Amino acid sequence: MSKIIQASILPGFMELLPNDQVEFDHLKMIVEEEFKKFGYFPLDTPLIEKRELLLSKGGGETSKQIYNIENKSTDQSLRFDLTVPLARYVAMNENELAFPFKRYQIAKVYRGERNQRGRFREFYQADIDIVGRDKLSIYNDAEIPYTMYKIFKRLKIKGFSFHINNRKLLNGFLNILKIDDKEECLRTMDKMAKIGEDKVREILGNMKINEEKQDIILSLFEERTNEETLEFLDNFNKNNKDEVFAEGIQELKLVYLNMKAFGIEDECIKIDLGITRGLDYYTGSVYETFITGLEEVGSVCSGGRYENLASNFTKKTLPGIGLSIGLTRLYFILKEQDMIDFQEDENYIKALIIPMSEDKIPYAIDIVNLMRDKGVNSQIYFESGKMKKKFTYADKIKAKYAITIGEEEVKTNSLSIKNLTTGNQEKVAREDLIIHLNKN
C-alpha cells in the first residue's frame, strides 16, 4: 500500500458539506432563473485565457493576483473576472451576435488575494451585461439594477440599497474644480470608507489640491436624501456651467426615475455621490449595493457602464453595461449572519425507501421508479443492517419521509410512510403514494 496523504484543500477555497451545498446551489438557481426571465443568454467561456489578453487593460493589482499556468508555449492564465472574457467574446463573434447582446455568466474566477475572512481565492461571480453596437439606451442602466433587485427580493434579504452615481457627473465636477489628475482623485475618493476623511485630505493635499477644493470634494460625501442630492446637483450646475457635468446629472436622474418606474422602492435606492468605482474603467452609471446593517463588509453587487467595452480587441464602438454579484461572498455573509431564508423546501431528498429484507428490493425498485418518474428525489437504502441505522441515515440526509416495505406491505400492495419531521406514520395504498406525498 502506498503511504497515506493528508486529505486537505488549499487555503482560500470554499468547499461545502452536502446540505450547505444544496443551499448554495439553491441560491445560484434563483439568480440564474431571474437572469433568464430578464432575457439574458447563457455564456460559458474557458477558464484559461491568453495572458496578454487578460492583462490588456493594464496590470496593476490584477497582474500581481493572477494565477499563471506553467510551461505552455503561449502564456496563459486563469481569468480573474468575467468582464474581460466577455469583451474578448463579443469582439471575436461580432458578426454572429445580435446587438444589444444580453448575456449572463455564473462562474468561478481566481485571484491570489491575501487570505482573510470572507475573501476567497476561488469564487463565483454572477454577471449580467448588455453590449450594444455604437449606442445603448439609458433604459438599460435602470433595468440592470432592477434584475438584481428582483434577486435580492427572492433571497428575502430584508434591507438592501443600490447606491448609484455617474462618472460623467464626477468628471464634470472635477473639471469645474480644475483637477488635473481626475483618475487619481477618483481612486482616492473610492478609498474614503476604508481610510477615512483625514487620510483622503492628506492624499488630495499631496496632489496640490487646496483646502477649499478639498471641502467641495468632500461635500459629495455628505448625508442627504435623494431629493436633497438632486437639488444639490441642480444648484451646483446652475452656478458652474460644464457640459459633461450637466450630461451626467441628466443621466443619473433618468436612471433614478426609471429604476423607480420598473418598481424599485425609493428606500432601496441611494443616489450616492461618493461612489466612484475608481479602480475600474467605467464612463457613465456606476453602482454599488449594500445590505442594511452590513455596510462595512462592502458592496455585494457592483458594476457600471463602459463607453467602449472591447476597445482593446476591436475598432468598433461597443458600449456595455453590467452588474456583478460576488456569489461566494454573498453566501458566506448570509450564512454567517444567519440570514438564509430563501429555501421553499428544506428537504432535498423527499423519501428514503427502506426494504425490510433483501427480497423486498424488487418491490422497492418499482416504487422508486414511480416516484422518480414523477420528479420526486428519492433513494432506496440497499445496505443490510439494523432499522435504527437506516432511520439514522434518513435523518442525516434530511429525507422528508421514510417509506418502509415489509411482508405486510408487499402482500397488501401498500407502503408505510413516516413523516420524519412530525413523526406521523401512515399506511398508504400504492396507487395513492404520489397524491399522499404531494398533499403533505
Place this chain on the structure above:
Amino acid sequence: MSKIIQASILPGFMELLPNDQVEFDHLKMIVEEEFKKFGYFPLDTPLIEKRELLLSKGGGETSKQIYNIENKSTDQSLRFDLTVPLARYVAMNENELAFPFKRYQIAKVYRGERNQRGRFREFYQADIDIVGRDKLSIYNDAEIPYTMYKIFKRLKIKGFSFHINNRKLLNGFLNILKIDDKEECLRTMDKMAKIGEDKVREILGNMKINEEKQDIILSLFEERTNEETLEFLDNFNKNNKDEVFAEGIQELKLVYLNMKAFGIEDECIKIDLGITRGLDYYTGSVYETFITGLEEVGSVCSGGRYENLASNFTKKTLPGIGLSIGLTRLYFILKEQDMIDFQEDENYIKALIIPMSEDKIPYAIDIVNLMRDKGVNSQIYFESGKMKKKFTYADKIKAKYAITIGEEEVKTNSLSIKNLTTGNQEKVAREDLIIHLNKN
C-alpha cells in the same frame, strides 16, 4: 488608445455561440435533473488542488497532461478528473457524511491532450458516485447505469448500449491461465479496438504468453449474445475452479439481472468480456457505453467499482462505484451527427416587446414585469431605429413572439402579438396576455 489585440481563445477549448450555449445548457440541465431525482447530492470541489494529492495514484499519462500553476509555495494543479477530488473530499469529511454517500458533480476538468477533433483540453464531466463505509451493496452496480439510461432516453438517443464486465472475473480468468502480470495483460486487452488483434497477440507474445493462452484470451472478444456469454462463463467455471472467477461471474450476473429489473431493455445491455478499463484501478464492475453506429468514437459514459476509493487518504475502507459522462464530447458528437432532439421548446426568449416610440416604454415596462413575474423569458427592445431592424433582432435571438406597442395599443389597453414562426398576428387585451402566450 492602446493597440488592438487579436481576440481569440486557446486551441482545444470549446466556446459556443448563444443559441448553441442554450442547447448545451439544456443538455446539462437534463443530466442534473435526473441525478437529483436519483438522490445524489451536489458537490462543488475547488478546481485547483494540491498536486501531490492529485497524483497520489501514480503519475503515468496523467502527470504529463496535468496543468500546473506557476510559482506557489505549495505545488498546485488543475484537476484532471472528478474522482480524485471526491476521494479526497470523502476522506476529509468522513465523520460528517452519511454513508452510503451519493454525490453528483458536473464540472470542468483539464487535460493537456494532443489537440484533435472531438478531444478537448477543458471539458465537462458529469459524474455520479456512491461511496460506502466498509461495504456497498451490489444493487448500486445496477442502479448507477440505470440513472444514465434514463438520461440517454431523455436525450432521445436512438440506440445505445451499456457494455458491462467485471474485474474479478477477468482477474480470476487470468489466474486460471497462470498469467503473472495481470495488469499489463488487461491494459493490452483494453487496446484491442485501437490496435487490433495482431498487435495484441504480438504484445502478449512478448510477455511470454504462449499461443494457446493467447487464443483463450482472445476468445473473450468473440461475438456472443448475453445468454451465450453467461453460458460460456458457466462452462469455463465448471472446468476451471477459481474462487475469484466464480465470484466475478456471480456479481456480473446480479448486475445484469438487476439492470433489467430496474427497467433497462436487454438490447441496451451487452455483457462484453473484452471491456477491461485497463488504465483505471477498478476492482469489480466495469462499464463502457456506446452509441449505436458511433462505436468508433469510443465510450461516452464509463466507470466502475473500486474496492477502496480513498486508500491514499485514509486507512478506512470506503468502497465506491461511479459512472462519468464526458459531457462536452457527448455534445460535440450529437451536434456533429445532427442528433440533438431533446429540446421541448426551441425558443429561449419567449417574447421581444417593441415600443413604437420612447413614450411607450413605461407601458412596455408594465407588460414585461407582468410576463417575467409569470416566469416568461422576455425583453424590451429599448433602442431607437427602424421597425425592420427590430424584427430582425427578434429573429436573431429566436424570440417566439414580437409584441408591438403603439398609440392604439396604449389607448385600448391591449397588445399586438406576432408569432414569429407562423407569422400570425393578433390583437390581445392586456389581461389576456399570459393566457394567450400559454395556449400558443
